Amino acid sequence: DAGVTQSPTHLIKTRGQHVTLRCSPISGHKSVSWYQQVLGQGPQFIFQYYEKEERGRGNFPDRFSARQFPNYSSELNVNALLLGDSALYLCASSLARGQGGNQPQHFGDGTRLSIL
């Protein structure tokens, strides 16, 4: 079975532009979460979506938004890009709505976003 797939794998943008990152969860997984990982740090939670609704949000500005589609795939959008947005953006999927359901999240290999 295919794991979590993300596209593109690498992306270069300039300040002020916007970007859309895509994620396909593991088949059967209805929950998708997005994380930002800056070099040398652990992943930071951005959003979780379950059944096409936002179920959780981390401490990120409104420039960050996301959505989930009927097939459970998801997009992360970032507007007005800043140099500090340069990071690895990770998508994770799980069976349950939250880890409280004791279902671990499984990660894709991420999109490396570089802002010039």
Place this chain on the structure above:
Amino acid sequence: GESVGLHLPTLSVQEGDNSIINCAYSNSASDYFIWYKQESGKGPQFIIDIRSNMDKRQGQRVTVLLNKTVKHLSLQIAATQPGDSAVYFCAENMRGYQKVTFGIGTKLQVIP
């Protein structure tokens, strides 16, 4: 805390020896804990998890220990192999909340 500086703690282990990676978590209300392994250029890979009603759980070559009294989690890897070289993260979650908080990563270097 949720973040770590540029210089990760590093554990160097001889091939074949056992490794112990430690983690202090921050939220006493967390009730689910996960260990992830992250190799260079890849996303975190699930290793093992444990619920707060347990203090030990074993997998293949790995054991997780949970001490809720001191909010401490450890990952033991038996007979460490070169393929175990990676950054290891612990993560915590509280029932009913969607946010998963990652701890400070530890870089494991296996010496052949």
